[in-house]
Amino acid sequence: xxxxxxxxxxxxxxxxxxxxxxxxxxxxxxxxxxxxxxxxxxxxxxxxxxxxxxxxxxxxxxxxxxxxxxxxxxxxxxxxxxxxxxxxxxxxxxxxxxxxxxxxxxxxxxxxxxxxxxxxxxxxxxxxxxxxxxxxxxxxxxxxxxxxxxxxxxxxxxxxxxxxxxxxxxxxxxxxxxxxxxxxxxxxxxxxxxxxxxxxxxxxxxxxxxxxxxxxxxxxxxxxxxxxxxxxxxxxxxxxxxxxxxxxxxxxxxxxxxxxxxxxxxxxxxxxxxxxxxxxxxxxxxxxxxxxxxxxxxxxxxxxxxxxxxxxxxxxxxxxxxxxxxxxxxxxxxxxxxxxxxxxxxxxxxxxxxxxxxxxxxxxxxxxxxxxxxxxxxxxxxxxxxxxxxxxxxxxxxxxxxxxxxxxxxxxxxxxxxxxxxxxxxxxxxxxxxxxxxxxxxxxxxxxxxxxxxxxxxxxxxxxxxxxxxxxxxxxxxxxxxxx
Amino acid sequence: xxxxxxxxxxxxxxxxxxxxxxxxxxxxxxxxxxxxxxxxxxxxxxxxxxxxxxxxxxxxxxxxxxxxxxxxxxxxxxxxxxxxxxxxxxxxxxx
Numbered sequence: 404x405x406x407x408x409x410x411x412x413x414x415x416x417x418x419x420x421x422x423x424x425x426x427x428x429x430x431x432x433x434x435x436x437x438x439x440x441x442x443x444x445x446x447x448x449x450x451x452x453x454x455x456x457x458x459x460x461x462x463x464x465x466x467x468x469x470x471x472x473x474x475x476x477x478x479x480x481x482x483x484x485x486x487x488x489x490x491x492x493x494x495x496x497x498x499x500x501x502x503x504x505x506x507x508x509x510x511x512x513x514x515x516x517x518x519x520x521x522x523x524x525x526x527x528x529x530x531x532x533x534x535x536x537x538x539x540x541x542x543x544x545x546x547x548x549x550x551x552x553x554x555x556x557x558x559x560x561x562x563x564x565x566x567x568x569x570x571x572x573x574x575x576x577x578x579x580x581x582x583x584x585x586x587x588x589x590x591x592x593x594x595x596x597x598x599x600x601x602x603x604x605x606x607x608x609x610x611x612x613x614x615x616x617x618x619x620x621x622x623x624x625x626x627x628x629x630x631x632x633x634x635x636x637x638x639x640x641x642x643x644x645x646x647x648x649x650x651x652x653x654x655x656x657x658x659x660x661x662x663x664x665x666x667x668x669x670x671x672x673x674x675x676x677x678x679x680x681x682x683x684x685x686x687x688x689x690x691x692x693x694x695x696x697x698x699x700x701x702x703x704x705x706x707x708x709x710x711x712x713x714x715x716x717x718x719x720x721x722x723x724x725x726x727x728x729x730x731x732x733x734x735x736x737x738x739x740x741x742x743x744x745x746x747x748x749x750x751x752x753x754x755x756x757x758x759x760x761x762x763x764x765x766x767x768x769x770x771x772x773x774x775x776x777x778x779x780x781x782x783x784x785x786x787x788x789x790x791x792x793x794x795x796x797x798x799x800x801x802x803x804x805x806x807x808x809x810x811x812x813x814x815x816x817x818x819x820x821x822x823x824x825x826x827x828x829x830x831x832x833x834x835x836x837x838x839x840x841x842x843x844x845x846x847x848x849x850x851x852x853x854x855x856x857x858x859x860x861x862x863x864x865x866x867x868x869x870x871x872x873x874x875x876x877x878x879x880x881x882x883x884x885x886x887x
Numbered sequence: 888x889x890x891x892x893x894x895x896x897x898x899x900x901x902x903x904x905x906x907x908x909x910x911x912x913x914x915x916x917x918x919x920x921x922x923x924x925x926x927x928x929x930x931x932x933x934x935x936x937x938x939x940x941x942x943x944x945x946x947x948x949x950x951x952x953x954x955x956x957x958x959x960x961x962x963x964x965x966x967x968x969x970x971x972x973x974x975x976x977x978x979x980x981x982x
Contacts, residue, residue, distance in 0.1 A: 641945075707926075726968065728967050749905070782939040
């Protein structure tokens with residue numbers, strides 16, 4: 404039951420072969436059995452999930468149900484959920500129960516889906532391995548000595564281990580695509596502004612974007628249909644119609660022009676990962692696509708640019724965590740400054756503090772032009788590279804991550820080495836473009852993700868390109884041995 | 888560029904972060920490495936390049952100046968560490 408696609412589950416629910424309560428209970432049982440090992444969920448919503456499932460069953464019974472009614476999912480613990488703790492992976496918000504729902508949660512609830520729980524993540528989404536979470540590391544279902552990637556590592560592990568049929572994630576520098584790559588999932592980061600950020604705890608506001616983490620492009624398209632859309636409560640939400648992302652999944656990709664940036668196949672890329680990606684490109688050629696070598700000359704600027712822009716925005720966004728109105732407050736503060744400093748010093752973990760300090764320094768008097776302004780100019784150069792490339796190609800392809808899943812603890816002592824894990828994903832956030840990672844094979848038993856980048860609002864094409872590949876291959880259908 | 892103990896203490900103060908004395912050398916090393924990475928940007932010629940603050944170069948949307956939210960003070964203060972009579976309590980600031 405837990406290896407079925409969303410469409411198959413929907414059919415079973417609508418035909419009455421299974422009830423949403425039974426399906427939900429099945430997943431809750433699996434979470435109970437396996438979460439101890441994986442630590443994929445921070446909060447499991449047994450009671451509310453079954454309550455939502457009962458309502459879904461009524462709608463199914465009354466024939467008022469939609470396509471996804473009664474199907475369970477997991478939310479990354481960055482989305483505010485009314486009445487259910489939203490920790491963002493931090494001690495700072497360990498006691499935070501939002502008084503409202505994120506727009507994404509609201510829309511998914513309205514679609515009749517059932518929330519199984521809130522998934523583990525790097526603290527405030529800052530990390531690429533899920534090791535910075537206050538609630539402990541998540542292990543990769545494919546190898547328990549390895550990281551699942553991050554920051555949406557809990558969502559990735561939950562879906563990969565079949566502890567949820569699908570999950571939400573967020574991506575600021577690769578946080579959907581990199582864990583999708585490391586856990587053999589289909590993950591999509593849409594165009595900036597496609598999905599409302601309201602109620603999604605902000606890390607870097609000009610980069611953050613939510614998206615689906617799924618077992619296939621078809622499943623991702625179904626969830627994106629529910630997540631996308633204009634929202635007056637997010638000032639950067641884009642007022643633009645949402646197409647039915649499933650409608651074009653089967654379109655032919657004959658004549659599709661794929662660009663391969665030489666910078667994505669250079670030094671630092673594991674040779675076996677490179678070979679796996681080259682094989683995937685060959686498959687696309689056999690499906691009728693044409694390949695063109697391209698260059699994105701400013702790629703090397705992406706990581707340094709990101710590590711000015713993202714920390715600068717995070718230092719500002721996280722200033723609201725001050726121990727006054729919500730969240731953690733230190734014991735017996737002697738004055739207001741002590742309350743701020745100790746609440747924040749005790750409430751935030753090391754990586755978050757590093758990034759707040761990086762951003763504070765970059766924005767401090769006398770340094771703004773040298774760092775922040777300079778980074779915004781480099782951001783323009785990176786973005787312009789993409790626009791030039793899209794003049795004569797349809798999509799860009801390359802690896803999602805330079806290696807397969809690395810060992811737990813491997814990079815925790817070296818922040819800069821960890822930052823380079825996102826070297827191929829960060830540029831698309833800086834440019835605001837949509838990007839996807841899809842399963843493309845294995846190296847020594849660990850999954851490899853193929854990244855597909857499209858032009859603005861080209862999500863439908865990305866999903867179509869991914870779906871056609873998934874019709875021709877079965878990498879995405881592989882599940883880890885212990886969680887079948 | 889190399890950041891020392893005094894720099895780290897100054898930045899931590901600006902960021903209102905209490906950090907342990909024994910952790911300062913680690914932060915100094917890590918921040919030095921991070922800014923070492925960032926340093927690559929200074930070699931790039933960006934003269935005449937318009938800074939990109941927003942991916943879609945969008946303008947802030949305006950809405951009519953009418954009240955759309957209701958007062959939910961009790962709900963919002965239910966999660967506060969300390970409140971009294973509808974206000975947030977912090978340590979005494981003025982003697």
